[in-house]
Amino acid sequence: MPEILLTADRTLMSDYHHNEFIGFGTCAPPNFIPNWLYGRLFFPPIKTKRGIPIAAPYGLRKIEAQLLGEGFDALTVDPDHIREYINEAKVLGIHVMDPFGLGPASSTLAAIFKKEPFLAQYFRILMEKTEIKKAKRRGLKIIVGGPGVWQFRFRPRFVKEYGIDCIIEGEAEKVIAKIVRAAFNDGTLPQYYTTGIQEIPRLEEIPDIVNPSINGLIEAGRGCCRGCEFCSVTLRPLRWYSYEKILREIDVNIKIGRITWCCLQAEDIMLYGSKNTLPDEDKLIRLNELAVKKCEGLSWSHCSLASIASKPKLFSEVSEIILRKQPWWGAEVGIETGSPELAKKVMPAKAHPFKPEEWPKVVRTGMGLMHDNKLIPACTLIVGTPEETESDLIKTIELMDDLKDIRSLIVPLFFVPLGRLKDEGWFKEAQLTQLHKELLIKCFEHDFHWIDNLIDLAFPEKWYASFLQIFYRFFARLAEHRVERAGISRNRK
Ligand code: SF4
Structure with missing residues (x-):
């Protein structure tokens, strides 16, 4: 035992x-x-x-x-x-x-x-x-x-x-x-x-997994160089695994677990092998080539809009590699705000190599490229960031209007004090204004519009797909109704 x-x-x-x-x-x-x-x-x-x-x-x-x-x-x-x-x-x-x-x-x-x-x-x-x-x-x-x-x-x-x-x-x-x-x-x-x-372990001090990971998730790197104020990942140094290490772990999943799918995990897979916020073209292409060759399917855990917007040609080259074996792929993506002013205050390097003032444009460009190249993002928006103003919220609502034709999920998240903002207050229901409600409802409507399409793509011919569609539609409507009623109360400390 x-x-x-x-x-x-x-x-x-x-x-x-x-x-x-x-x-x-x-x-x-x-x-x-x-x-x-x-x-x-x-x-x-x-x-x-x-x-x-x-x-x-x-x-x-x-x-x-x-x-x-x-x-x-x-x-x-x-x-x-x-x-x-x-x-x-x-x-x-x-x-x-x-x-x-x-x-x-x-x-x-x-x-x-x-x-x-x-x-x-x-x-x-x-x-x-x-x-x-x-x-x-x-x-x-x-x-x-x-x-x-x-x-x-x-x-x-x-x-x-x-x-x-x-x-x-x-x-x-x-x-x-x-x-x-x-x-x-x-x-x-x-x-x-x-x-x-x-x-904090150096790369050579991190062991390979010896047994399979759920859904073939394999780390490609740790840490992030963008330094957003509200994020705890940013406090960790950036390290990228070698191709060999990644492939060895994929092998563990394939050989022991018969898991032939791989999800590459990193805070921004577009920056694989890079030491700054500009993608390293050769390394990114090689990583995806190698992973696609080994696996029957590939997804990314996270990628950034700025990296995609900065290298549109590279992104479509990578997507061609991935789409050889599958009709689409997915990743989590942080939008967080549509306001250049707020972006400048709490995530000044998120738009890099662009200026924080260009953030909404970066989002529109990056999201458009994802749509065209069949990457389906699950995006996050932060509601109630400290220092958020009415003008910031209006800009985020306007951004939502511009994104309505982009195949995506956009999930509003109440601000949680983490990273360098860990001593700030939680966002509470008492602070939920009419503009916040409008933003939440815009997100629900956006997701409601796309959900059937996304579920059909994600679960072709699965018995539970229609259950999920019904559930999501009902759930989204219920959430919308609760938000409209505004009697929201927070069940926490
Ligand atoms: S929110 Fe994303 S981009 Fe910003 S520091 Fe965290 S991991 Fe990096």
Whole structure:
């Protein structure tokens, strides 16, 4: 029996019908669809063999690889099969993304619908498992890590109540072994451990995953050089993996998991191999050529409008490579605002190599290029950024009008204090003005207009496609209605 168990809650241990886009459904609160059916539609349990998931979140796989590489007996298990493996475990490692639903998407939906999102409910369900409580009583140590750990600072009572021993904030490859050793030896662990600058791993210190990642997600790089004030990624240095490392990890997915699809993960894949905000043409083309050659399909986790707008010819060359094997591909894209003034204040380098004053033009150009080259973006807009004025909002609303013919999803997110703005206040319902409401409704209408088309493209001939269409239409109308009523209240600290 393993000494270290690794897991994540049910909403993270799913392949979302092989589509990350569906995973956004975990941010929603319970609604008119019965919970059991909703779970099947949006986060069906990943397949398991004797309780071991055939794929797991990429971040968890990195930690698993690090621990195995350092000689520990670690095993990733499905959350519904912990009971079978926990008896002799000394450490339970839990990966979190948005454990309390405080992330921008889930907290916006929670504010609109006044209910706790599924992902928060399922994290609590995991923590309440009797087998974990029993193991805790005999001395099991619980260590939590992942992009959502910042939320525990807002929930100190939960940390105490559920006996979480250590919360690791930051990239954990260089520190996980010493924390686990401390747990094994004397049991004294720091409640919060923030990795210092010296503990951020260099490329050669990041192990390859040894078991498959969900939906073939593979990191191509870490960090971002654009420095937006509201973002925590910006605090990490920029590092790009070599082609060889990326291909080795794709091989793990193909050979062990039979996952022939790859999603390249980076904050801006267009900048692969670049040291600044200008794409490196040769490296970007080579990366995509190599990935397409190896896989049956490819998507990108994120890319930036500025990189695309700065190199339209390069972007269409890359799209030709990707479209050899598929009719479209997807990525997450940050629009955040349509106001050049606000862009200058909170994301001055987001438009680079263009000036922040040119941001709305950059967005229109980049979105147009995506539409023409069949990249379907899921875009974010931030509502309630500190210092946002009425004029900023009017410009964002005008931008939405200009984007109405671009095949895309545009998701409004209430401002969440992160990155350099972590000491600012949360955006609250009391601050929701008529202009905010107008902007939210514009987004719902935009998505409503495109959703059938997007679902048809994403799930050709799948039985659940029409369910998703009906659900989304109803959900969007309901959200619109709630926003119009304005009686929104926020369910948070
Ligand atoms: S919001 Fe995007 S572009 Fe800005 S710093 Fe974060 S990752 Fe980089």
